[in-house]
Amino acid sequence: MRHVPSPPDWLATQSAANASKPFLCLEHEQLTFGEVEAMVGHACLFLQAAVPTMKGHNAAIWNTDPKLTVILLLACARLGWPATVLPPALPSAALARRIAQVPLTLLLFGAGEGPDEAPSRIFDGAVEQVAVEMPVVGSNSSAPVWSQSNAHMVGNSNLEWTQGWVFTSGTTGTPKAITVTFGNLLWSTAASGYRLGYRVSDCWLHCMPLHHIGGLALLFRSLIFGFSLCMRNRFDHHEARDLMERGAVTHAAFVPTMLVRLLNANLDLNAPGQRFRTVLAGGAKVTESLRSECREHGLDVVASYGMTESCSHIAAERPGRTSSSGEGPSLRHAGIQIRNVDGEHLPAGHQGTIWIRGPQLSSSCELDGQGWFRTGDWGMLDDNGSVHVLDRQDGVFVSxxxxxxxxxxxxxxxxxxxxxxxxxxxxxxxxxxxxxxxxxxxxxxxxxxxxxxxxxxxxxxxxxxxxxxxxxxxxxxxxxxxxxxxxxxxxxxxxxxx
Incomplete structure (x- = not known):
C-alpha cells in the first residue's frame, strides 16, 4: 500500500504526551488534551458514517458554540478536509459573498441550529449538510475511538496540506478568502514563540472568534506548544480583568479598544508575584499615551503587525520593553522592506509601502520574483529594524x-x-x-x-x-x-x- 503524506496531527501528539494537561478552559468546564482527543475521535467516527465519500471534502463550519467549533475544526484537520468557519451572526447576503469564494462541498452545523438557518438556505442543496451533536466522552466510555488508521491517508506529515480558508477582516471592502496551510501555522507559531517566549505552563485568554486568523492561529499555537487556552465566546472586560488579576491567565491577545476598556475597568497588575505577563496587541496602532497608561497599571503590552495573509503577526516587539519601538522587528525567518512607488527599496527612516516575506505567507498572496508581498500599508523602518506602521496606503491622501x-x-x-x-x-x-x-x-x-x-x-x-x-x-x-x-x-x- 502506498503511503500518502497526511496533515500533521498536533492534537494526537499533545494527547499522547500530556493527556491530563488542561487544554480548553471554558466558561463552565475544563477539558484536557486527552478529553478533546477523545471527542475529536468520536466526531471523526460520526462524520465517517454520515458522509458517504470521505475523500476530497471542503467543509464549512457554522454554529454558535466555540467548543463544538474547535472539535469540528480538529476533526476536519484529522480527516484531511480543508475547513472554513463561518461567522454565525453574519447576514445572509454577506455569508453568500464568502461562500461564493470557496469550493465548499460540505456544511457542518450544530444540531438544533439548522437546517432553517442562513447557511443552509444559501447552499439550498448545493452541498451536503450534516447536523452534528456535541460528542460526549466520559471516563468510562466504551465507544470505539477513531484512529489515523481509519482514514484514507497515512504516512508522514504534509505541511503543504491546506488547513482551510480564513477571510480578511473586510474593514476596507469585501472580505477575501485566504488559504492557510499547516505549514503556515507551524512557521507562524515557531516564529511567534521565539519572539514572545512561550512556555508549556502558559494559559492564553482566547476571546477572538475562530473565523478570524488571530483566533485560529492561537488555537493551533496551543496545540503545537502545549499551553492552555482560556476560551470565551466574546470579550468581557470585567471578566478579563478578573482573570488577569488573579493569575488565571498569563497572556492575552487584544486590539487597543479592548485595552482601553480594561483600563476603564480599573485593571491593576502592580501587586507583587503577578502571574500575568504580556498582552499581544494588534489590529490597530497602540498609541504612546495608551502604552504609558498600561505601564502605570502594570501591564506589559507588546505591539505587533500582521494580517490574515501572514497567518497573524509577522512583526512584534520584544516583551518587557519600556519604550516604544513601533510594531517591532520582523519575526524569525521573515522579512520587511519599505519600497517607493517604483518598487525600489528605501533605507531606514524613509516612508513608503510595506512589503513582507516569509514562510508563513499564504499561497493566496501575489508575490514578486523574490517572494515579497505588497501589503498596501504605509510605514517605515527605524535604525533598529522595527517597523512603524503609519497608515493604510489608501489612508494617505493629498489635500x-x-x-x-x-x-x-x-x-x-x-x-x-x-x-x-x-x-x-x-x-x-x-x-x-x-x-x-x-x-x-x-x-x-x-x-x-x-x-x-x-x-x-x-x-x-x-x-x-x-x-x-x-x-x-x-x-x-x-x-x-x-x-x-x-x-x-x-x-x-x-x-x-x-
Missing part, C-alpha cells in the same frame, strides 16, 4: 498639494481629553483635492466647541492636516473584533460632511 496621514491626524485628535475615538479620511473635494474629515466619538457624548478644537489642533498638526469638517457620532462603527469599520465610517464621512 491642498500636501500629503496627509489619516492615522496621524486621528492619533493627534485622540490625545485631546474631549475625544474618546477618532477616524479620519479624505473626502474628494473640488478645491482641495481631498477635504480632511474626522468622524469623532466624544467622551460622555459631550460635543466640544469646534472652533476651540481646531485652535488646539493647530499646535499639534500642520495647517493642511487640521480637519475641515467634524462628524460627531455616539460611537464609531466597528467590526466584531473592535476594529473601526472603515467602509461604514467612510460612508458616514461622505454623507454627513455635506
Amino acid at each position: 491642498g498639494g500636501e500629503n496627509v496621514s489619516s492615522r496621524h491626524v486621528a492619533e493627534s485628535l485622540m490625545e485631546l481629553p474631549e475625544i474618546e475615538h477618532a477616524w479620519v479620511t479624505g473626502v474628494p473635494d473640488r478645491e482641495w483635492g481631498h477635504r480632511v474629515v474626522a468622524v469623532l466619538q466624544p467622551f460622555a457624548n459631550r460635543v466640544p466647541d469646534e472652533h476651540a478644537l481646531r485652535h488646539r489642533l493647530r499646535t499639534r498638526l500642520a495647517v493642511h492636516e487640521v480637519p475641515k469638517r467634524f462628524v460627531w457620532v455616539d460611537s464609531l462603527p466597528r467590526t466584531e473584533l473592535g476594529k473601526v469599520d472603515a467602509a461604514t465610517a467612510r460612508q458616514l464621512a461622505e454623507e454627513l460632511q455635506q
Whole structure:
C-alpha cells in the first residue's frame, strides 16, 4: 500500500504526551488534551458514517458554540478536509459573498441550529449538510475511538496540506478568502514563540472568534506548544480583568479598544508575584499615551503587525520593553522592506509601502520574483529594524498639494481629553483635492466647541492636516473584533460632511 503524506496531527501528539494537561478552559468546564482527543475521535467516527465519500471534502463550519467549533475544526484537520468557519451572526447576503469564494462541498452545523438557518438556505442543496451533536466522552466510555488508521491517508506529515480558508477582516471592502496551510501555522507559531517566549505552563485568554486568523492561529499555537487556552465566546472586560488579576491567565491577545476598556475597568497588575505577563496587541496602532497608561497599571503590552495573509503577526516587539519601538522587528525567518512607488527599496527612516516575506505567507498572496508581498500599508523602518506602521496606503491622501496621514491626524485628535475615538479620511473635494474629515466619538457624548478644537489642533498638526469638517457620532462603527469599520465610517464621512 502506498503511503500518502497526511496533515500533521498536533492534537494526537499533545494527547499522547500530556493527556491530563488542561487544554480548553471554558466558561463552565475544563477539558484536557486527552478529553478533546477523545471527542475529536468520536466526531471523526460520526462524520465517517454520515458522509458517504470521505475523500476530497471542503467543509464549512457554522454554529454558535466555540467548543463544538474547535472539535469540528480538529476533526476536519484529522480527516484531511480543508475547513472554513463561518461567522454565525453574519447576514445572509454577506455569508453568500464568502461562500461564493470557496469550493465548499460540505456544511457542518450544530444540531438544533439548522437546517432553517442562513447557511443552509444559501447552499439550498448545493452541498451536503450534516447536523452534528456535541460528542460526549466520559471516563468510562466504551465507544470505539477513531484512529489515523481509519482514514484514507497515512504516512508522514504534509505541511503543504491546506488547513482551510480564513477571510480578511473586510474593514476596507469585501472580505477575501485566504488559504492557510499547516505549514503556515507551524512557521507562524515557531516564529511567534521565539519572539514572545512561550512556555508549556502558559494559559492564553482566547476571546477572538475562530473565523478570524488571530483566533485560529492561537488555537493551533496551543496545540503545537502545549499551553492552555482560556476560551470565551466574546470579550468581557470585567471578566478579563478578573482573570488577569488573579493569575488565571498569563497572556492575552487584544486590539487597543479592548485595552482601553480594561483600563476603564480599573485593571491593576502592580501587586507583587503577578502571574500575568504580556498582552499581544494588534489590529490597530497602540498609541504612546495608551502604552504609558498600561505601564502605570502594570501591564506589559507588546505591539505587533500582521494580517490574515501572514497567518497573524509577522512583526512584534520584544516583551518587557519600556519604550516604544513601533510594531517591532520582523519575526524569525521573515522579512520587511519599505519600497517607493517604483518598487525600489528605501533605507531606514524613509516612508513608503510595506512589503513582507516569509514562510508563513499564504499561497493566496501575489508575490514578486523574490517572494515579497505588497501589503498596501504605509510605514517605515527605524535604525533598529522595527517597523512603524503609519497608515493604510489608501489612508494617505493629498489635500491642498500636501500629503496627509489619516492615522496621524486621528492619533493627534485622540490625545485631546474631549475625544474618546477618532477616524479620519479624505473626502474628494473640488478645491482641495481631498477635504480632511474626522468622524469623532466624544467622551460622555459631550460635543466640544469646534472652533476651540481646531485652535488646539493647530499646535499639534500642520495647517493642511487640521480637519475641515467634524462628524460627531455616539460611537464609531466597528467590526466584531473592535476594529473601526472603515467602509461604514467612510460612508458616514461622505454623507454627513455635506
